[in-house]
Every structure is written in C-alpha cells, then in structure tokens.
Amino acid sequence: MTNQFVIDNNFDKNITTSYFLSIQLALDGFSFCVLDPISNEYILFYHKNISINESLFGVTDSEIANNEYLQLPYQKTFVLFQTKHNTLIPSSLFDENQKEDYLNFCFNPNKYEEEITFSHKIKMADSYCIFSIPEKFSDLLSSKFSNVFYFNQTIPFIESALLNTTFNTDQHLVYINVQNSCFDIIIIAGNNLKLHNTFNFHNKKEFLYYTLLVFEQLKLNTHTSHIYLSGRVSKTDDIYSMLKKYIKHVEIANESKHFKFAAVFKQVSLVNHINLINIPLCV
Template identity: 55%
Template sequence: MNTVSVIDTSFDIKITTSYFLSIQLQLDGFSFCVLDPVSNQYIQFNNRPLKPNENILDILEWELSKNNLLVYPYQKIFVLYNTSKYSLIPQALYDKKHHEDYLSFCFSEGVDLQTELVFANKIKMADSICVFKIPLQLSTILDKYFKNIQYFCQATPFIETALLSTPINMAHNHVHIHIQPSGFYFDIIVTSGNNLKMHNTFKYHDKKEFLYFTLFVFEQIKLDTHNTKVFLSGNIEKSNETYALLKKYVKQVEIDNTTKHFKFSGIFKHLSIQNHLNLFNIPLCV
C-alpha cells in the first residue's frame, strides 16, 4: 500500500476545534482522518505504510512532530489500536477492578504494568465491555501532543458497526470479517438481527489458514455456506487470492467498502474504504 494524503478544500484550519481527529496504529502502518461532525463528512485522510525494519512508535513520533495537520487543536481525539490481545466481557459481569485479571485469564503473558496500560470500551449494541492493553510508550508519545485522548481497540467499532448496520428484524445469520495483513490475524463475528452470536480472533499465515478458520466458524455455528452472507473489510480486495479462495466455498461474499453512518468527500473516490473501515466508524462508539 502506498502513502496517501488527501484533504478536501472545505478543511478550515480556523475551525479545527469543531472537528474530530481519529488516529489508527496497525501492524502495517499509521493513518489518521478528520471528520466534520456538522456536515457528518470526512474531509481528510492520511495513510503512511510501515516499511521493513521500521517501528510503528517511531513513525508515530515523527508524524506527530512533523505533520502540520496533527498540530491543530481538535474537538475530540480518538486513537484506534489494532491488537489481538483483547477480551469481551458481558457488561453484567464486568468489574473495572479486574481489568488485568481478564487479560491474564485469556493470555498467558498477562499484563506487564511496567510497560503496558489497560483500557476498556463499552460496546453498546453488544452490551459488552472490550478490555485491551496498549504499550505504555504509545500513550507517553501521544500525551506529549494531545489531551483527553479516547483509546479504542479495533474490535469496538467493528462489532458496534456490524450490529448497528443489521436490521433488528433480520433473522438471518451474517458473518463479518475484518482482515489484518497476512501473517497476523483476523477478527470474525456472527450476527443475527442486531444480536452478537459469536466473536473470535484467529492468527493466520496464509490464505489456506484463513479459509480453514472461517469454515471452522461456519461448522461450529452450523451456518449454510450457500445462504449466509459474509462481509469482508480490512486488508482485502476482489483481486486478492484470499477473496477468490473463500468465494469457492462460501457463495455470498461481499466487500464492505462503505459506511451507512458517515459521508465522504469526493477526495475519497479512489480510496479503498474497506481498508480503514474501523477507523472511520470510531465516532459511533462514543
């Protein structure tokens, strides 16, 4: 993926205090966008891919210190951290005092309070809490430049948006998959109406492993591969071999390349919206 930087002519540096700034840190790069909440339209987007041997925290520090668009004051600052180290807790069972315990139960390395911070997001539509951890160094860098940052795990906008986008009377099962670059992981959920039936994260190394885990979910939930719709977002294109392989086994596959909840300036016309769909949908989570 190439470096992308686009900005609409409506972007006004005199009124940035009315805009929302969303920043995303993921395994293959750094990106940010600006939403004008008055028009409900995205008017700026920037993506900086990570080169071999580059460190995402070094890139973040450089961008925050050098990129003029990041020095303006904004009404709200959202940071989306992509990680497989998170857990969903039913809200009725959630207790803030046990943040570290939730993650230690799910992951053998637990939480290192010397180098990591734990955050929690409420997923309103799922009546759940997403608990996740981020590097302390990340927070330290961001705190030098911004105040009142709201941190999110990618699972939060992914699940919230999927449930919001499904009609309450829709009885059919739907599968939503957000794909990180090969060699990393993907998030998968199954919805019925606006109810969350299943959620998981799978590490994968190639298209065959991706197919295996996806069909495993179909088998466990007893989904029909001919009639169940699958919506893909993230690191995916129709020309991608992963897409072609999945299409052989699951007949109704679509790339989710838009959001019903926000508008996009004409500058986004040639961009692959699905690659950054979670980033664009963060404002739905506040």
C-alpha cells in the first residue's frame, strides 16, 4: 500500500471544531480521516506506510507533532488501535471493575503490564469489547487531543456488519477483515452475532485452514453461506481465489453505506480502511 493524501475543497480549517477526526494505529501504517458530521461526508484522508525499520510509536509521535492537519482542534477524536488483545463480554455479565480480569483470563497479564485497558459497548451485539493498548500511546494521544475516544478494530467491524444485516435472513453471513499477519472473522445469522475470533496467519494456506475450520466447527453450508472480505484483500489476491474454490459466495465488502464521500475519495481504496471509516457508527 502506498502513502496517500486526499482533501476536498470543502475542508475549512476555520471550522474544524465541528469535524470528527478518526486516527488508526497499526504496525504497518498510520492513518487518519476527517468527517463533517453535518453533511455526513468524509472530506480528508491520510495514510503513511510504516517500514520495518520504523516504530509505530515513533511515527505516531512525529505525525502528531508535525502534520499540519493534526494541529487543528476537532469536536471529537476517535483513535482505533489495532490489537489482538481483546475479548467480548455479554452486557448481562459485564462489570466495569473487572475489565482487567477479563483480559488477564485470556492473555498473559505479565506480558502486557504496561498496557491500559478500555471497554466499549457494541450496541448491536449487546456486549462489551474489552481491549488494551500500550499506555505510552494513550498518554501521548490524550495529551495532544481533547475528547478522545478509544477503540480497537473489533468494535466498528462488528457494529457495521450487524447494521448491514437484515433481520429476516436465515443465511449465515461471514465477515472477514484481513490484515498483514492476522484476520478478524465474525459469523452472523438472523442479525445475531454467533462468533468472533482473531487468527494469526503466515501464508494463504494458513488463512484458508482457519477459515474452513470455522465453517466446520459451526457446521456452515459452503454453498449457501456468504463471505464478505475487507481489509488488505482484492479479487486479484490468492486469498480470494482460494476461498472461491471452497465457498460458493465470496465477495469483496461494499464500501460503507452509512457515509458520503467527497469526490477525491475515488483515489482511496475504502475497503482497505473500512474499520477506520466506520468508527463514528460506534459512538
């Protein structure tokens, strides 16, 4: 993926206090976009690749200090930190005072002792996503921006998928968001969330194995179930062609139906950044 920057002529530096700023932090890239909530239109997008010789924290610190559009004040700032350290808790069982315990049950607490834990309710799933991010990122971002809301990729991924699902379907819908070395997968049936998981993978065969394992464990029909792919994937990728050999219905997810996009966004592959784009749906 190449570095990208697009900005619409309607972007007005004098009224940014009415705009929403969304930032995504991932090991392979730093991205942000700006939404005008009055017109419900995205008017700015920026993405910078991160090389193996750069640190995510270093790039984040530099961008916040030097990018002119990050020096402006915004009405709200949404920060999405891509992390596998997350779990879902049904609302009926959730206790805010025990959120660290939920994560410690799933992950080694000693390994992540310098992380800070957040919780966010996924309204459409009637559950809470518990996740952690390195404390130094939280300290940096909270010191630079006011009114900051933190997310991880699971939250907009699940929320938007459920919003896009009709209530009367009996089909199983499989949503997969692909990143460089991991992917999130969720299963929805009858507008209910049946499964969410994150898998690491090193090659296309591992990706296929984990996907078909989910189909086997949930006894999903490979002829009637639908897979919707998003993230770092396209119809020319081996991942797509391999899935098509085993699953009848495989599609690249549609761009977000919930927002408008300035004409300059035709240069941006929105499917690659769908979680970033959909963050405002979660507030």
